[in-house]
Amino acid sequence: GNSVTQMEGPVTLSEEAFLTINCTYTATGYPSLFWYVQYPGEGLQLLLKATKADDKGSNKGFEATYRKETTSFHLEKGSVQVSDSAVYFCALSDRSTGNQFYFGTGTSLTVIP
């Protein structure tokens, strides 16, 4: 079946530190992979995505590379800011098993000045 396993939090970093949030997946077909961000009290916003192996998604300084050999899609940012404090969700969609998204449990990030 399809599932996403995400690094547990919470994660606390100082401003300008390097961020990595690990995400691995299992899928029966050929999934697309996503990172969504949820700010306090708000819905999920698409942060970046990758639709095939070796694709790199990037947005707002965040990057993630679709690694089929390790079934991973780790999120990275070179220098975090206080405004990056949020919950980050890794997700996959697999058209061969329908259109639903499968989400990880989320990783809470707090960036302190």
Added chain:
Amino acid sequence: NAGVMQNPRHLVRRRGQEARLRCSPMKGHSHVYWYRQLPEEGLKFMVYLQKENIIDESGMPKERFSAEFPKEGPSILRIQQVVRGDSAAYFCASSRDRVADTQYFGPGTRLTVL
């Protein structure tokens, strides 16, 4: 271009009452998905609808929960005879078509059952 809209944003119900959650998809989107987020957990798929049709309800509890997406108007998620365990955030997402691989999420409805 307005995003996905959900209302109400917050809903309080007593046990045994009914809860109705509404979702208006993005303009041009005809596919709607409902997800539930329990405290400290990720989102879990509930149901996928297209206009006037339920496509996949494999994540929907068998009793008390129903969903519709009429030809006119928003999609409705209805929970009858709510219990405390129904307290959660309910998110709606929409996509342009069946094969579009990006879903856009609304701000959610936070349901509290007293």
